[in-house]
Amino acid sequence: MRSELASERIAARGAGYPTVRMRRLRRSEPLRSMVRETELRPSDLIYPMFVSEGREPRRPVPSMPGVCQLSVEEALRDAEAVLSCGVPAVLLFGIPEAKDELGSQAYAEDGIVQRAVRALKGRFPELVVITDVCMCEYTSHGHCGVLRGDEVDNDRSLELHALTALSHARAGADVVAPSGMMDGVVGAIRSLLDAEGFEQISILAYAAKYASGFYGPFRDAAGSAPAFGDRRQYQMDPANGREALREVALDVAEGADMIMVKPALAYLDVISRVRQEFDLPLVAYNVSGEYSMVKAATQQGWLDERRTVLELLTAMRRAGADLVITYHALDAARWLIRAEGA
Numbered sequence: 001m002r003s004e005l006a007s008e009r010i011a012a013r014g015a016g017y018p019t020v021r022m023r024r025l026r027r028s029e030p031l032r033s034m035v036r037e038t039e040l041r042p043s044d045l046i047y048p049m050f051v052s053e054g055r056e057p058r059r060p061v062p063s064m065p066g067v068c069q070l071s072v073e074e075a076l077r078d079a080e081a082v083l084s085c086g087v088p089a090v091l092l093f094g095i096p097e098a099k100d101e102l103g104s105q106a107y108a109e110d111g112i113v114q115r116a117v118r119a120l121k122g123r124f125p126e127l128v129v130i131t132d133v134c135m136c137e138y139t140s141h142g143h144c145g146v147l148r149g150d151e152v153d154n155d156r157s158l159e160l161h162a163l164t165a166l167s168h169a170r171a172g173a174d175v176v177a178p179s180g181m182m183d184g185v186v187g188a189i190r191s192l193l194d195a196e197g198f199e200q201i202s203i204l205a206y207a208a209k210y211a212s213g214f215y216g217p218f219r220d221a222a223g224s225a226p227a228f229g230d231r232r233q234y235q236m237d238p239a240n241g242r243e244a245l246r247e248v249a250l251d252v253a254e255g256a257d258m259i260m261v262k263p264a265l266a267y268l269d270v271i272s273r274v275r276q277e278f279d280l281p282l283v284a285y286n287v288s289g290e291y292s293m294v295k296a297a298t299q300q301g302w303l304d305e306r307r308t309v310l311e312l313l314t315a316m317r318r319a320g321a322d323l324v325i326t327y328h329a330l331d332a333a334r335w336l337i338r339a340e341g342a
């Protein structure tokens, strides 16, 4: 059997042009769509939202055209739009009014994310609500945990990350997503959730999160730029691919239900390698800088937005992502629905 297949391959290669003509299957859209290998559907997308305690209900983020910081009321409005175009899930980030050394608003029962989760799940029980679990939007120093000197103290931070996840679960979150790249955070969250009766709540681990220049606009949106230094002590070096596989393996061993690679565009090779090694649902985060690059170029008329966005999201799926978190989710879903109806 084996040798037969091999000989067929040789025959196919031997045939070549003019017997083989690859263009035959590209001649019309029905043909092209029949042999299309990768599908992109609204249900593959997750829409990130910034919920804010600020007074303005809808505050545009200048470096991310089309993205706003939202009051809880406005978040409800957007969530309705999300569901109506077939996107099943949102990822919530919180922007608190007050910050402190220990990021106490991150795990406050009446914190902004906790209130938003309650409101969203109350109004739209079918919406999958994923919460970002980190401290950097809540700490006065803007780092992802408790400081000891100028360094984030990994082990002391774990408890606060776990408490944050627990408070999100209590508010009704379906999935918690630790993003701080603290060693052991997935295990710490899993054991606290289980001990408190939330064994059904899933964990989406930001397993391979790189220290990336593409997060710039997000920090505008979330007000989470570190007050000093950067996050290279805990986020991954962009030069490393093999290390991503170790990071993912550890999070899987600690109980992650889904794994993430972030950013997406400059890390398609990492997505592909993780896909080959692991069977868990794999999520790619099409981050703020990737979004803003496309927006800036399309505003100049240099790129066709619809075509570029759908091509990029399809590439992330082709590389191996099951799901893509993207600020383009609403636009992309509408384009996909329209194409389907046409």
Ligand SMILES: [Zn+2]
Residues within 6 Å of the ligand: 134, 135, 136, 137, 143, 144, 179, 180
């Ligand atoms: Zn963080």
